[in-house]
Amino acid sequence: MHLMELSAENASGWLARHGLNGEGGRFTSLGGGVSNHVILAELPGRRLVIKQSLARLRVHEEWLAERDRIFREAAAMRWLGSRMEGGRVPEVLIDDRENYTIAMEAAPEAAVMWKTRLFEGLLEPAAARAAGTLLGSMVAVSHGSSEAEALFGDQTVFCQLRIDPYYRTTASRHPAHAAYFAELMAESASRRFSLTHGDWSPKNLLTDGQEMWVIDWEVIHYGDPSFDVGFLVNHLYLKSLVMPERRAELRGLAAIFLAAFEASRPPAAAWVAEAAAGHLPALLLARVDGKSPAEYLDDAGKAEARRVALRSIERRLRHPLEIFEL
Numbered sequence: 001m002h003l004m005e006l007s008a009e010n011a012s013g014w015l016a017r018h019g020l021n022g023e024g025g026r027f028t029s030l031g032g033g034v035s036n037h038v039i040l041a042e043l044p045g046r047r048l049v050i051k052q053s054l055a056r057l058r059v060h061e062e063w064l065a066e067r068d069r070i071f072r073e074a075a076a077m078r079w080l081g082s083r084m085e086g087g088r089v090p091e092v093l094i095d096d097r098e099n100y101t102i103a104m105e106a107a108p109e110a111a112v113m114w115k116t117r118l119f120e121g122l123l124e125p126a127a128a129r130a131a132g133t134l135l136g137s138m139v140a141v142s143h144g145s146s147e148a149e150a151l152f153g154d155q156t157v158f159c160q161l162r163i164d165p166y167y168r169t170t171a172s173r174h175p176a177h178a179a180y181f182a183e184l185m186a187e188s189a190s191r192r193f194s195l196t197h198g199d200w201s202p203k204n205l206l207t208d209g210q211e212m213w214v215i216d217w218e219v220i221h222y223g224d225p226s227f228d229v230g231f232l233v234n235h236l237y238l239k240s241l242v243m244p245e246r247r248a249e250l251r252g253l254a255a256i257f258l259a260a261f262e263a264s265r266p267p268a269a270a271w272v273a274e275a276a277a278g279h280l281p282a283l284l285l286a287r288v289d290g291k292s293p294a295e296y297l298d299d300a301g302k303a304e305a306r307r308v309a310l311r312s313i314e315r316r317l318r319h320p321l322e323i324f325e326l
Contacts, residue, residue: 004099006037006052014050014101015041018094035161035218036070040106047106049090052099053218067100069157069218074102076220079151080195083141086133086264087212107206107213114212115202118239119296122209123246128253130212131205131232132260135197139225140266142195149192149222158198158221165291167282173289180313184282191224193269200228201235226272230279232257233320237280238287238294240324241301251324258320277320281312284323 004010008029012022025043041048053070074092081089094103114127142148163185171181197204198219206213236254240247258273265272287294288302288309297305308326317323 004101006039006050006099006101008039011039011041011050014096014099015048015094015103018096018103020048020094020103041103047109048093048103049106050101050103052101066157066160069161070100070102071095071097072152072157072220073217074104075151076195076217077104079148080138080141083137084134084214085137086260087130087214089214107215108208108211110208111206111211111213112208113203114205114207115235117207117209118202118236118250119242121243121246123249123253124207124209125253125256126209127205127207127212128256129260130207131200131202132257132262133264134205134212134214135200135225135228135232136261136264136269138197139194139269139272140264142222143193143266143268145194148195152195152220152222153192155189155221155223158196158219158223161219162198162227166286167290170282170286170290174285174310177285177310177313181282184278187275188224188227188279191226191275192222194222194225194266196221196223196225197228198231200232202232202239224275225269226275227279229258229261229272229276230283230320233276233323234280234283234287237284237323238297238305241304242296247324251321254321254324273320274318277317277322280317280320280323281309284312285309 008027011027012025015022022041022043025041028040030038030040035054037052039050041050053067055067074095077089077092081091090104092102092104167181167185171178197217198221199216204214204216206215233254236250240250284305288305311326312323
């Protein structure tokens with residue numbers, strides 16, 4: 001069967017084939033980052049998001065991934081939707097296995113990416129607290145769960161979309177520090193502890209200032225949750241390179257996020273924060289010299305990120321907040 005390429009023009013017909021009337025709706029392409037087509041469907045009385053995974057990601061260098069990751073994402077939202085505390089996970093409404101496409105409920109119209117609010121200067125403690133509580137809750141409900149490990153134990157897509165483009169690519173461009181990356185990857189791969197989102201970023205945390213929604217579950221896997229903690233702190237640090245006058249406040253948000261995570265994580269996860277400090281320099285360097293550089297850093301910001309990352313590798317951070325002191 002010919003595979004349909006999702007677009008705003010054909011999304012109404014796709015919904016109709018799956019039993020939902022899209023007539024009179026408004027369909028808007030949301031882009032979908034580098035790895036998906038995403039369409040917002042605004043229908044009478046309801047809002048949906050339709051998402052189709054891409055096999056070749058939209059980046060300058062070749063970057064391939066398994067398209068059926070979209071169904072792991074759907075499975076993750078179904079498994080976690082009623083279990084997580086501190087916010088919301090979208091409800092999945094349609095799986096189209098022939099076209100690697102799903103439909104899910106959309107967040108409220110007023111909800112935007114936390115990233116957007118941060119760049120608007122809205123440095124809200126409640127958002128940082130929600131991000132930490134949600135993440136700690138996910139770790140708590142999945143740690144030691146044989147069901148979660150059976151469903152999400154395969155780490156292929158995580159390697160394709162995170163380990164290879166972030167860690168292996170960056171290590172190849174910094175051979176003097178390849179040993180650090182090798183040690184980090186080996187240690188992280190040995191930690192099969194809980195569900196790990198793999199993209200716990202302010203762009204995947206939507207908020208209207210009241211409630212937070214978690215989206216983009218395509219690299220979900222059972223593994224090392226310290227990757228998620230380091231990922232979020234790294235994003236807050238990157239924002240401080242763009243808004244240096246707000247660095248102290250952004251560090252404060254990172255501290256609130258970490259405290260909320262600590263309050264909601266299981267007792268057995270006491271090691272996670274220190275382990276996250278090991279990921280931080282590698283993640284920071286990857287957003288400059290990996291396959292997915294941070295699009296908002298100018299040349300000066302990239303140089304500063306690279307300097308801090310390399311110095312952090314040499315110093316061996318013991319706590320994530322130490323990165324703000326460099």
